[in-house]
Amino acid sequence: MKASGTVFKYGDNVDTDVIIPARYLNSSDPKELATHCMEDIDKEFVNQVKPGDLIVADKNFGCGSSREHAPIAIKAAGVSCVIAETFARIFYRNAINIGLPIIECPEAAKGIAQGDEVEVDFDSGVITNKTKGTKFQGQAFPEFMQKIIKSEGLINYINQKQ
Amino acid sequence: MGMTMTQKILAAAAGLSEVKAGQLIEAKLDLVLGNDITSPVAIHEMDKFTTDEVFHKDKIALVMDHFVPNKDIKSAQHCKCVREFACKHDITNFFDVGEMGIEHALLPEKGLTVAGDVIIGADSHTCTYGALGAFSTGVGSTDMAAGMATGKAWFKVPSAIKFNLVGKPSKWVSGKDVILHIIGMIGVDGALYKSMEFVGEGIKNLSMDDRFTIANMAIEAGGKNGIFPVDELAESYMKEHSARSYKIYQADEDAEYDEEYTIDLSSLKPTVAFPHLPENTKTVDQAGEVKIDQVVIGSCTNGHLDDLRIAAEVLKDKKVAKGIRCIVIPATQQIYLQAMEEGLLKIFIESGAIVSTPTCGPCLGGYMGILAEGERCISTTNRNFVGRMGHVESEIYLASPAVAAASAITGKISAPEE
Numbered sequence: 001m002k003a004s005g006t007v008f009k010y011g012d013n014v015d016t017d018v019i020i021p022a023r024y025l026n027s028s029d030p031k032e033l034a035t036h037c038m039e040d041i042d043k044e045f046v047n048q049v050k051p052g053d054l055i056v057a058d059k060n061f062g063c064g065s066s067r068e069h070a071p072i073a074i075k076a077a078g079v080s081c082v083i084a085e086t087f088a089r090i091f092y093r094n095a096i097n098i099g100l101p102i103i104e105c106p107e108a109a110k111g112i113a114q115g116d117e118v119e120v121d122f123d124s125g126v127i128t129n130k131t132k133g134t135k136f137q138g139q140a141f142p143e144f145m146q147k148i149i150k151s152e153g154l155i156n157y158i159n160q161k162q
Numbered sequence: 163m164g165m166t167m168t169q170k171i172l173a174a175a176a177g178l179s180e181v182k183a184g185q186l187i188e189a190k191l192d193l194v195l196g197n198d199i200t201s202p203v204a205i206h207e208m209d210k211f212t213t214d215e216v217f218h219k220d221k222i223a224l225v226m227d228h229f230v231p232n233k234d235i236k237s238a239q240h241c242k243c244v245r246e247f248a249c250k251h252d253i254t255n256f257f258d259v260g261e262m263g264i265e266h267a268l269l270p271e272k273g274l275t276v277a278g279d280v281i282i283g284a285d286s287h288t289c290t291y292g293a294l295g296a297f298s299t300g301v302g303s304t305d306m307a308a309g310m311a312t313g314k315a316w317f318k319v320p321s322a323i324k325f326n327l328v329g330k331p332s333k334w335v336s337g338k339d340v341i342l343h344i345i346g347m348i349g350v351d352g353a354l355y356k357s358m359e360f361v362g363e364g365i366k367n368l369s370m371d372d373r374f375t376i377a378n379m380a381i382e383a384g385g386k387n388g389i390f391p392v393d394e395l396a397e398s399y400m401k402e403h404s405a406r407s408y409k410i411y412q413a414d415e416d417a418e419y420d421e422e423y424t425i426d427l428s429s430l431k432p433t434v435a436f437p438h439l440p441e442n443t444k445t446v447d448q449a450g451e452v453k454i455d456q457v458v459i460g461s462c463t464n465g466h467l468d469d470l471r472i473a474a475e476v477l478k479d480k481k482v483a484k485g486i487r488c489i490v491i492p493a494t495q496q497i498y499l500q501a502m503e504e505g506l507l508k509i510f511i512e513s514g515a516i517v518s519t520p521t522c523g524p525c526l527g528g529y530m531g532i533l534a535e536g537e538r539c540i541s542t543t544n545r546n547f548v549g550r551m552g553h554v555e556s557e558i559y560l561a562s563p564a565v566a567a568a569s570a571i572t573g574k575i576s577a578p579e580e
Contacts, residue, residue, distance in 0.1 A: 013350055013439060017547045022526040026229060026236035028203045040549040060351040060384065064545060065526070066286040068203055068302035089355050089386055090286055094302035144186050144316070154304050155210045158312060 001122045003080035003101065005052035008038075008045060009114040014057050015064035016091065020073040028069065030076035037073040051078035054120070056112045058084065062091025071095040081120050083127060083138065085109040096145050097154040103127065108136035164414025166322040167389055168357040171297040171411050175280040183321035183418075191221065192296075193274060194309035195283030197265055197522075198226045198237065201244045203303035204284060208247075208311060216251045217313030223255040223274055224248050225265040228522040230258075233529040263494025263520045266290040266378060266462035271494055273404025277392045278411055282306065282315050287462050287544065289380045292389035293373035294396055295410060299387045320386045322357040323348070324419040327364035329428035334578040336472070337372030338464055338542065338562040341379040342433040344425065346443030354384035356420065359413065361391060364427045370399045371468035378463050379544055382440040432577055434540075435560035438548045446565055449575045456539040457482075457570040458551075459563050460491025460518075461525045464542035467497050469563040474506040476567035476578055482514035483573035489531045491518045515570065527551045533558075540569045 018041040020033055027033060038045035055061075055074065061084035062070060071094045074082065082095065085106040095102045101122060108127045112118055116131040125138040140146075151157035165173065165180065173181040175189035196204055201224055208214075216222055224244055229237035241258070248256035255274060262268065266287050269275050277295035281288065286300035301315070309315050325344065345352070358380045360373075368376070373390050380388030390396065392410045400408055431445040459465075459473050470492060482488045490510045492498040498520065501507050507517050524531030525543040533539055533552030538559065541551070546558035561569070564578040572580065 015545075015547045017526070017545070017550045021549055022199075022528055025199045025526075025528075026234055026240065028206065028240070040554050060354065063350060063384065064286065064547060066200065066284055066288075066300040066302055068200065068284075068304060071302075072203075086351065086354060088351070088384060090300050090302060090381075093305060097302060097304035097308075154308050155207055158308055159210070159212045 002119060003052060003054065004119040005050065005054050005080055007054050007056050007112055007114060007116045007118050008049065009112065010041065010055065010057040012058045013060045013063055014041060016062055016067050016070040017064055019062065019070040020067065025067060025069055030072050033069050033073040034076035037077040046077065049077050049079065052080045053078060054118050055079055055082045056109055058109050059086045061087050063088035066090045068094045068098065071098055071100045075100045083108050096148055099149055099153045101149065103138040105136055105138040108138060111136060163418060164416035166357060166417045167359055167391065167411050167413040168297055168322060168387060169319055171278060171280060172317060172319055181319045183319055185319045186316060187319060188314050188316050189280050191282060191309050191313050191315055192279040193221055193223060193281040194306060195223045195265060195269065195281065195285065195288060196306050197228050197285055198230060198241050198244060199228045200284035200303045200306060202240045204306040204310065205243060205247045207304050207307035211311050213311060216310050219252050220254045221313065222253050222310055223269060224253055225257045225268060226259065226262050227264050227520065228526065229528050230262065230521060261495065264462045264465055264522055267465055267493035267497065270294060271403060271496055273406060276400050276404050276406050276408035277396065278409030282309050286381045287378050289385065289387045290374050290378040290462065292377035292380065292387050293370065294400060295390060295392035297387055297389065300381060320355055320357045321420050322359050323353055324422040325358060325360045326422065326424040327360055327362040327427055328424060329364050329426045330367040331427040331430060334432050334564050335430045336562045336564065337368060337375035339430055339433045340427065341376045342435050342440065342443050342560065343430055345379065345383045345440045346433065348383055350382060350439050350441045351384040353380065355386055358383065358385045358388040360388065365390060366393065367427060369468055370395060371466035374466065375463055382544055432562060432565045434565060434575060435546055437546050437557040437559065440546060440560060446575065446577045452559065452575040453538065454486065454540050454569055454574060455537040456531060456533065457486060457488040457566050458524050458531055458539060458541040458543060459566050460493065461522065461543040462493065463544040464563050465491055465493025465497065467500055469542065470497065470501045470506050473563040473567040474509040476564055477513040477515065477570065478509050480513055480571045482570045486570055486573050488515035488570040489518060489524065490515050491523065492520060494520055524551055540566050540575055542566050
């Protein structure tokens, strides 16, 4: 399985309030949430993002609130993968639980810029920056988490176990 | 090798004699929490399950606190969804308007969280209950749904950072100043994926409300949980509020910590976090001339009775400066009632502040105090991210109730002794 697309690049500590501001949390509809994704940090994101595009960020991506609406909004906006130097722990759990692929890779976070064309191979964890012709080895998911992602989320995984 | 306090609780909940940092475990849950924002998503996820039952109707808490009393039609729909779910499953601990409070102040007060518990909540500040010696952590709605259905959750056993608290804080230094100091020291990801274990003789000088505030903001340093040892004060709190039995766990003497810090509480000064991260701290005497437009005293972090008492002490016989909006929000109905009986509400209203029913409201920019472009608020809440309380060009300064109340009087960020 692979993801491929154009990168939207952000810095440190992108918090869940800028990913999906709380003023929109009176809705839990993924499509509606997606129309406000990244609104308070990048007003152009929703106009420019195409299915398959990637978000790349520096450290502590997704810090703050536990709102699952944040990875839901990113996934519903069409983003195929988020790569960051590090993720905040609740966001990390939530992304896996809803089946949004995320990869921690400090080297990739440094070596990828806004607008670069990037491909991610989920099986090998290899991240290729096609614009710059560079490759990075991303951290593979532990087996336990791979099962959850392959089941397309925690609920299906639990259903299959029972 | 010894275990930390958190590791001991998790080992017991997983039915294991020992766990190590990094190990993946499945633990039994004592309580699963959700609110009016996160529960509807969890309830929708529940529909995907092959089973329609909840694991235990007494071990789920649903608290309508973020946008209630309903701020708009969509919020009303969310609360209706949760209300119907609670009714269908006969959920014992469903708290609607009239009984509700801000969840993390309400649950300990109702005796639903005690030492030794393993608790997940679909709210990041669920880490608050570590003040009572419980393992509690924030999760998302899918984890909440799985927890409600199975009574279990998977965890990666965290390593820990030890904070040795010594000495006695001065009069105007509170739990808020302690935790802001720590976040300023280690950064907003300084405890990422880790436990923050607070120990030391200085803890006896911290009230339960101070400890709730400190544990509450462990997440603002990226922590998985914050936890305090259980002393006489914590035991008497639990005996007063809960009929449940509790279990006290202690870290082993040879437990390993990634880092250790000693903090002399007597050396701390009132502290303010500047925009737009809780780690941007300065002591109030270094704040400079920062004019404000609004003051918020409340939230799961600082809406406790101690918080209202100290704010009232500062505001007594004084006036909120002209042009400043001062909003006071007791965290629960019980705190509201007690504040009324003690005359605190009278002090607030006579000073020119307003007093609201319990709600998370302004903390996350929901309602009840949204900021316009260019406006500044000093707030006892927990986050000062871009746009958190309103317009993206507004600013939030985090501080203790004493500093917030003093600032309301002067119209600029001020020390309580001024």
